[in-house]
Amino acid sequence: MDFQLKGRVAAITGASSGLGRRFALKLSEEGAAVAVMARRTDRLEALVEEIRAKGGKAMTCALDVSQTADIGPALDQVEAELGPLSIMINNAGVGGDGMALEMSQEHFDNTFNVNVRGVYFGAAEAARRMLKNGQAEAGNARIINIASIAAFTQLPALSAYCASKAAVVSMTKALAREWAKRLISVNAICPGYIETEINADWFATEGGQRQIQTFPRRRLMDEDGLDAALLMLAGAPGRQITGSAFTLDDGQLL
Numbered sequence: 001m002d003f004q005l006k007g008r009v010a011a012i013t014g015a016s017s018g019l020g021r022r023f024a025l026k027l028s029e030e031g032a033a034v035a036v037m038a039r040r041t042d043r044l045e046a047l048v049e050e051i052r053a054k055g056g057k058a059m060t061c062a063l064d065v066s067q068t069a070d071i072g073p074a075l076d077q078v079e080a081e082l083g084p085l086s087i088m089i090n091n092a093g094v095g096g097d098g099m100a101l102e103m104s105q106e107h108f109d110n111t112f113n114v115n116v117r118g119v120y121f122g123a124a125e126a127a128r129r130m131l132k133n134g135q136a137e138a139g140n141a142r143i144i145n146i147a148s149i150a151a152f153t154q155l156p157a158l159s160a161y162c163a164s165k166a167a168v169v170s171m172t173k174a175l176a177r178e179w180a181k182r183l184i185s186v187n188a189i190c191p192g193y194i195e196t197e198i199n200a201d202w203f204a205t206e207g208g209q210r211q212i213q214t215f216p217r218r219r220l221m222d223e224d225g226l227d228a229a230l231l232m233l234a235g236a237p238g239r240q241i242t243g244s245a246f247t248l249d250d251g252q253l254l
């Protein structure tokens with residue numbers, strides 16, 4: 001299938017590891033120019049090298065999404081180097097674990113600063129540019145927020161994380177409604193568990209292994225489990241999809 005991503009410009013937050021890195025590679029394989037964003041720029045540079053070696057177009061952009069005033073200038077840098085932004089993947093996230101009675105205000109605030117404020121202002125700054133650069137009018141404007149199955153359930157010792165991801169689903173629908181007429185599509189992907197740095201330590205424990213046995217298929221998802229949804233939402237098939245939250249979890253929530 002041709003997703004018609006050739007020549008499109010995508011920015012991906014949290015691209016220094018895990019899902020964000022995968023999203024950058026997949027979009028690039030389909031012909032998009034990608035700006036990979038995160039704090040660990042050494043990793044981003046290695047990823048950019050990898051993409052360029054395969055013939056893709058990519059750039060590194062240092063960004064701490066909790067510093068929301070930095071998001072707009074970072075996206076300006078992306079447009080100056082790669083061209084008009086039309087795909088924004090708000091993927092950066094932190095685990096925000098801990099029992100409520102022991103939760104420090106700093107830990108809670110960091111969870112919400114990255115997972116909620118970072119996504120909200122990432123979406124708004126991207127939308128502003130997509131309206132100005134003509135990509136919205138052309139029907140290309142896609143914002144994809146990475147939520148989680150945690151948005152729909154109550155996971156032990158993850159109250160702040162669950163609340164932050166429920167906020168992502170809620171804001172996705174609200175922003176999709178607000179920008180529907182202006183042709184900016186906003187959707188969320190809500191993944192089940194895929195082993196990455198965010199959870200690898202947990203799944204190496206006995207408790208983590210027991211949790212896997214509670215999933216109907218008794219397994220974690222493979223790293224390619226979100227590829228099809230990503231390309232659909234970013235590409236031509238996503239033209240009439242907005243305000244949706246796609247749960248992709250190999251049945252883990254069932």
Ligand SMILES: NC(=O)c1ccc[n+]([C@@H]2O[C@H](COP(=O)([O-])OP(=O)(O)OC[C@H]3O[C@@H](n4cnc5c(N)ncnc54)[C@H](OP(=O)(O)O)[C@@H]3O)[C@@H](O)[C@H]2O)c1
Pocket residue numbers: 013014015016017018019020037038039040041063064065066091092093094114146147148149190191192193194195196197198199
């Ligand atoms: N893996 C799963 O099972 C799973 C399931 C559901 C949802 N998710 C969600 O998927 C997203 C990606 O997670 P992952 O599994 O790929 O975890 P990961 O491997 O730990 O990656 C997290 C990414 O977020 C970035 N990040 C963290 N704080 C940041 C900040 N303040 N500013 C900019 N970037 C920041 C990290 O980059 P730097 O540290 O270099 O800045 C890293 O690239 C998260 O939103 C997570 O909640 C994951």
